[in-house]
Amino acid sequence: MSDAQPRSLPLEGVRVLDLGQVYQVPYATFLMAQAGAEVIKVEPLEGEPVRRRFNVSRGAGIPLALLNSGKKAITLNLKSDKGKQMLLDLVKHVDVVVENFRPGVMDRLGLGVDVLRAQNPRVIVGSASGYGQTGPDRDQPAMDITIQAASGLMSATGFPDGPPVKAGPAVADFLSGTHLFGAVTTALYRRERTGEGATIDIAMLETAIPALASNLGAYFGPNPPAVDRTGNHHGGYAVAPYNVYALKDGYLAIICINDGHWQRLCAAMGKPELADDPDYRDMATRAKNMARTDGVVEAWTNALTRDEALALGQEFGFPCSPVKTIGEMLQDPHLWERGMFHKQDHPDIGDITVLASPLRFDGEKGKDPGFFPGLGEHNDEVFGEWLNLSKDEIKALRDDGVI
Numbered sequence: 001m002s003d004a005q006p007r008s009l010p011l012e013g014v015r016v017l018d019l020g021q022v023y024q025v026p027y028a029t030f031l032m033a034q035a036g037a038e039v040i041k042v043e044p045l046e047g048e049p050v051r052r053r054f055n056v057s058r059g060a061g062i063p064l065a066l067l068n069s070g071k072k073a074i075t076l077n078l079k080s081d082k083g084k085q086m087l088l089d090l091v092k093h094v095d096v097v098v099e100n101f102r103p104g105v106m107d108r109l110g111l112g113v114d115v116l117r118a119q120n121p122r123v124i125v126g127s128a129s130g131y132g133q134t135g136p137d138r139d140q141p142a143m144d145i146t147i148q149a150a151s152g153l154m155s156a157t158g159f160p161d162g163p164p165v166k167a168g169p170a171v172a173d174f175l176s177g178t179h180l181f182g183a184v185t186t187a188l189y190r191r192e193r194t195g196e197g198a199t200i201d202i203a204m205l206e207t208a209i210p211a212l213a214s215n216l217g218a219y220f221g222p223n224p225p226a227v228d229r230t231g232n233h234h235g236g237y238a239v240a241p242y243n244v245y246a247l248k249d250g251y252l253a254i255i256c257i258n259d260g261h262w263q264r265l266c267a268a269m270g271k272p273e274l275a276d277d278p279d280y281r282d283m284a285t286r287a288k289n290m291a292r293t294d295g296v297v298e299a300w301t302n303a304l305t306r307d308e309a310l311a312l313g314q315e316f317g318f319p320c321s322p323v324k325t326i327g328e329m330l331q332d333p334h335l336w337e338r339g340m341f342h343k344q345d346h347p348d349i350g351d352i353t354v355l356a357s358p359l360r361f362d363g364e365k366g367k368d369p370g371f372f373p374g375l376g377e378h379n380d381e382v383f384g385e386w387l388n389l390s391k392d393e394i395k396a397l398r399d400d401g402v403i
Contacts, residue, residue: 007362009036014188016040017090018071019099021048023144023170024128024204026067027177029098032184034357034369039071040094040382042087044078045401047375058349065346065372066355073373074382075403078109082402086387087111091119093386096184098126103138113199122197124187128180132203142204147172151208152228156215159231175211176204214238233290240286240293241265244323245301251323252301252309259283261318268316269300339365346371379403 014037018029026041033039046052054061077083088111091097097116099106106112106127113125127133130142148154148166158165180202187198214235218225225237232253234242241262242255256262259282263275274280274296279289286293301309306322313320324332330353335341338360341353356366383389383403397403 009361011185011188012036014038014096015094016096016098017042017087017094019097019101020128021100022050023063023067023173024177025098025100025126025180026050027174028126028128028180028184029071030067030069030369031178031181031357031359032096033070034367035185035359035361037096040090040378041068041071041073041373043073043075043375045075045376045403047075051375054349061349062352065344065349065352068372069354069369071373072378072382073376074379075376077402078111080400080402082397082400084110086383086397086402088115088119089387090382091116091123094120094123095188096124096126098128098180098184100128102141103127103129103133117197117199120197122191122195124184124191124198124200126180126184126187126200126202128176128202128204130204132206133201137205144170144172144204147204147208151205152212152215153208155228156212156230156235158229160227160229162229164229171211172204172208176202176207179207234287237290238287239283240290241297243294243297245294245298247301247309247322248303248305250306252304252306252320253323254297254301254313254318254320256286256318262286264316265297265318268312268318269297271296271300337365339367342366342368344368344371348374376403 011032014032016029016032016037016039018025018039018041020026020029029037029039029041043051048064050061050064050067053064076087078087113127116123116125129138130147131137131140142150145166148157148171149164151172153171154164154166157167180200183200183202187200191197212235215228215230217238218236221236230237232242232244234240239255239257244251244253254265256265259275262280262283263272266272266274278285280286280293280296304312309320310322329335330341340356340358342356344352344354346352354369356369358366360366380391380394383394383397384391389397394403
């Protein structure tokens with residue numbers, strides 16, 4: 001970067017009311033906050049579910065810090081008439097309201113889309129749920145693992161001779177959170193041109209399905225597989241080599257997405273002649289001879305350490321990576337240099353590592369998102385400044401169990 005003043009972040013000036021819980025909506029609003037938006041996290045008086053995990057252990061509550069740093073936090077009892085009215089008063093001051101309650105909950109609270117839009121016609125209301133706001137399954141309760149099951153993700157994960165397995169991370173939650181972020185920013189762009197607010201409906205189920213692109217390719221091929229699970233092979237059995245191969249001290253993931261990659265891998269293996277061998281020279285042939293192709297590659301990796309294999313991959317230019325543990329990933333100097341991780345000494349929970357947004361603007365590194373807020377930490381600020389309530393009025397709200 002030059003010495004010139006940094007450009008403003010894309011969402012500076014945008015205000016967001018975040019009624020989200022756990023991972024899905026909080027991640028979408030974390031991205032908004034890191035892109036410059038002022039995000040107000042609205043929680044029930046006892047705190048959202050992940051905050052309450054601190055009662056289990058420090059580690060169990062860490063996701064709250066990872067997904068809510070840089071936000072402001074208020075509490076509101078939305079089951080009280082006063083709490084509902086205060087939320088509606090806040091809606092007049094914001095650009096975006098997002099929530100991930102089950103469909104119908106906001107309506108039953110008297111806070112449905114029409115009510116919110118009546119307060120602020122320009123507001124963008126985003127709802128994220130398991131199955132969407134319409135359709136025969138809309139009222140089904142949903143969590144990440146059940147959406148992995150319903151979407152086919154679980155059926156496609158694991159080895160052909162084993163049972164379906166969920167993906168280790170909460171991929172459905174974060175896929176839907178990312179889609180919600182994209183929908184909100186798209187709606188904000190339209191509002192700049194038309195002045196119109198928007199109503200957004202994000203279904204976790206639908207956001208998971210595009211990740212099955214390779215598997216769907218196999219399903220619609222001339223010979224659909226009897227079992228969806230392909231282990232560490234390509235989901236459509238259409239690319240080889242594409243696998244995880246044993247090393248002396250671990251495992252190496254390799255993919256050759258084109259013939260150039262294969263030629264460079266052959267050179268790295270000291271077998272340049274395989275690049276022109278009729279059994280391996282093009283992708284269709286390698287995929288047809290997948291077991292033999294894997295055998296050639298693994299015979300080579302078996303004799304290497306992780307460091308040796310990675311060095312050869314970098315020297316010859318084919319895609320590969322050692323399989324890293326989470327602990328190793330957290331020490332990755334590349335991620336630290338790009339600013340993805342930041343050390344914090346939090347006053348309540350001590351030393352932690354927090355995440356920056358993966359979105360990078362104007363060549364800048366990921367920035368420290370700041371501390372995550374305490375429960376209701378910004379009640380006085382938000383209710384005092386936005387709603388012009390006095391200290392005595394705010395105290396009365398606390399005494400009455402509204403905040």
